[in-house]
Amino acid sequence: MAATLPLVVITGPSGVGKDTILDLLSEDLPNLYVPVTATTRKPRLSEIDGVDQLFYDNDGFDSLIKNNSLIEWAEVYGERYGVPKSQIEDARSLGKELIVRTDVQGAFSIKEYDPSSVLIFISPPSLESLSHRLEFRGGITVDQIQSRLSAAELEMEKADLFDYVVVNETDNLEGTINVLKDILIDLGFSLKSN
Numbered sequence: 667m668a669a670t671l672p673l674v675v676i677t678g679p680s681g682v683g684k685d686t687i688l689d690l691l692s693e694d695l696p697n698l699y700v701p702v703t704a705t706t707r708k709p710r711l712s713e714i715d716g717v718d719q720l721f722y723d724n725d726g727f728d729s730l731i732k733n734n735s736l737i738e739w740a741e742v743y744g745e746r747y748g749v750p751k752s753q754i755e756d757a758r759s760l761g762k763e764l765i766v767r768t769d770v771q772g773a774f775s776i777k778e779y780d781p782s783s784v785l786i787f788i789s790p791p792s793l794e795s796l797s798h799r800l801e802f803r804g805g806i807t808v809d810q811i812q813s814r815l816s817a818a819e820l821e822m823e824k825a826d827l828f829d830y831v832v833v834n835e836t837d838n839l840e841g842t843i844n845v846l847k848d849i850l851i852d853l854g855f856s857l858k859s860n
Contacts, residue, residue, distance in 0.1 A: 671854045673754070673780050674765045677773040678788030679818030680743070681800040683834045683842075684767050687788065690843050691765070695850065696858045699762035701753035704730060707745040710805065720750070738768065738775035743813065749776070763855045770821045773828070784853060786846070787828040793819060795836050 678684055692698050704720040706727050715721045722730070727746050730736050739748030749766055757764050766776060773785050790796040796818055800811045825831045830849055834842045851857055 671763055673776065673783040674763075674850065674853065674855075675773045675776050675783055675785045676765055676767050676788060677770050677785070677821075677828075678834070679790065679796055679821050680814045681796055681803055682788045682790050682818075683799070683839070684788055686839070687834065687842065687846065688765065688767060690839070691846060691850070694843075694847060694858050695763065695855055697761070697763045697856050698765060699757040699760075700765050700767060701749055701757065703747055703767065704736065704739075704750055705745060705747045707747070737779045738772045740769060740771045740775070742769050742771075743810070743817075747772070763850075765850075770824055784830070785828040786830045786832060786849065787825045788842075789822060789825055789831055789833050790818070791833055791835055793822075799836070 676684055676688065688700050692700065702716065702718070702720050704722055704727065706722055706724055707719070709715065709719065709721055713719060724746075727739075727748070730748060730750070731739060735751055736748035737751050737754060739746060747769070749768060749772070754764065754766075768776065770787075776783050777785060790799070793815055797811065797815055800806065800814055806814075832842060832845050832849075847857065
């Protein structure tokens with residue numbers, strides 16, 4: 667049954683909480699698989715290659731593109747990111763329930779690759795709240811925050827092109843998770859029994 671489930675794509679602006687949301691969802695969805703994204707970005711302090719991201723130098727990433735090994739890729743904030751086809755194919759062959767985390771551009775590319783995929787846009791309550799989240803995250807400059815806020819504004823204008831829009835309220839993460847679980851259960855994902 668799991669092999670016939672749609673590929674679910676979760677996206678939203680930088681800093682909206684996609685990673686936190688996916689970590690919490692995975693606690694209640696035992697058959698969930700989130701593909702590890704390939705990137706040219708340098709690892710953050712606590713990140714592990716192959717777990718948090720697949721870290722490549724530019725030549726290695728060029729090889730992935732040349733060999734048509736990515737279902738989508740894009741340059742985002744000066745670094746390249748992509749979803750390896752092998753991650754999707756391997757998970758499907760094991761009957762896993764798939765959620766891909768990507769940017770807005772990548773979500774639309776995946777929809778072209780797999781028209782049956784379901785796109786979910788995670789929105790902040792406001793640009794101001796997103797600005798606070800980015801500042802709290804740390805590790806990025808004021809200019810980078812402004813660049814991400816500008817990009818977020820453009821991304822939020824495209825939210826109505828998605829199958830679902832879920833607002834990630836800063837003070838109600840549990841509510842966000844419950845809304846997403848309801849969507850995923852409706853799509854046929856299996857919830858852990860308590």
